[in-house]
Amino acid sequence: MLEIDIARKSYPDRGGQPHLALEALRMRVRPGEFACVVGPSGCGKSTLLNLVGGLDADFQGRIALDGQPPAGGVGFMFQEPRLMPWLTVLDNVRLVLGDDPGGPERARQLLAAMELGDVLDAFPGRLSGGMQRRVALARAFVIEPRLLLMDEPFVSLDAPTADRLRTMLVEIWRERQTTVLFVTHDLREALALGDRVFFLSGAPARVVLELPVRLDRPRSPANPAVQALQQAVLERHPELLAGLANAADDAIEETELEQP
Numbered sequence: 482m483l484e485i486d487i488a489r490k491s492y493p494d495r496g497g498q499p500h501l502a503l504e505a506l507r508m509r510v511r512p513g514e515f516a517c518v519v520g521p522s523g524c525g526k527s528t529l530l531n532l533v534g535g536l537d538a539d540f541q542g543r544i545a546l547d548g549q550p551p552a553g554g555v556g557f558m559f560q561e562p563r564l565m566p567w568l569t570v571l572d573n574v575r576l577v578l579g580d581d582p583g584g585p586e587r588a589r590q591l592l593a594a595m596e597l598g599d600v601l602d603a604f605p606g607r608l609s610g611g612m613q614r615r616v617a618l619a620r621a622f623v624i625e626p627r628l629l630l631m632d633e634p635f636v637s638l639d640a641p642t643a644d645r646l647r648t649m650l651v652e653i654w655r656e657r658q659t660t661v662l663f664v665t666h667d668l669r670e671a672l673a674l675g676d677r678v679f680f681l682s683g684a685p686a687r688v689v690l691e692l693p694v695r696l697d698r699p700r701s702p703a704n705p706a707v708q709a710l711q712q713a714v715l716e717r718h719p720e721l722l723a724g725l726a727n728a729a730d731d732a733i734e735e736t737e738l739e740q741p
């Protein structure tokens with residue numbers, strides 16, 4: 482179980498005033514659950530992931546994974562793939578493995594599963610944006626993390642590429658039962674991916690709504706059931722609409738594009 486109880490997280494020095502980013506933020510994520518976090522731009526989503534991943538310890542509160550601070554066994558995937566340009570695809574994934582004897586074989590298998598078996602020796606500069614994200618996805622899973630933190634990993638990709646990556650992510654997640662905390666601006670993406678969606682308020686961010694998603698998988702953001710759920714959420718909680726990038730009008734447009 483991932484337990485997040487953040488009493489306060491503030492940043493110093495904002496025009497002389499401290500900026501209170503998170504306050505009274507509480508979340509519980511079950512083992513193996515795919516949890517999504519949505520919220521307005523700048524509300525503190527990346528801050529939350531940094532605290533959960535132990536990249537920032539300067540906060541008041543408690544974060545525990547199975548009762549312990551979540552040190553080690555935590556994987557990250559960010560908005561940018563953050564690959565080393567001077568290393569090949571295979572070496573980028575092997576880089577995070579340390580001395581793990583089974584690691585290199587696992588790296589090859591994961592890259593093959595990501596349909597990157599033919600470009601193991603290529604350098605990242607030669608790859609498309611979607612391929613680079615697939616390398617980053619393989620790198621995130623190769624350490625077999627207990628917890629995977631994802632910060633808008635599919636942003637700024639075209640829709641079919643992002644969809645394909647989501648499908649691949651859900652496939653590996655289901656095989657491995659990794660606990661995932663996935664941050665996105667896009668409510669439809671959250672509803673397509675998550676077992677549970679946490680909605681954050683504007684700063685100081687706290688959880689204002691927690692929504693279990695019980696739709697069958699596989700789901701895509703364009704799936705009518707996902708769109709209907711999005712509409713239902715926004716009709717019932719119009720206050721959420723203000724801050725979310727994915728306004729209801731977008732959903733209607735996409736539904737029309739889906740018509741035969």
Ligand SMILES: Nc1ncnc2c1ncn2[C@@H]1O[C@H](COP(=O)(O)OP(=O)(O)OP(=O)(O)O)[C@@H](O)[C@H]1O
Nearest residue numbers: 492493500502520521522523524525526527528529
């Ligand atoms: N190192 C820092 N020092 C000072 N203020 C910071 C720092 N990092 C973030 N902030 C501020 O804290 C707030 C939350 O930032 P954060 O990046 O966590 O939001 P976010 O929800 O991830 O944003 P976005 O949706 O734009 O990705 C913002 O107002 C930001 O300016």
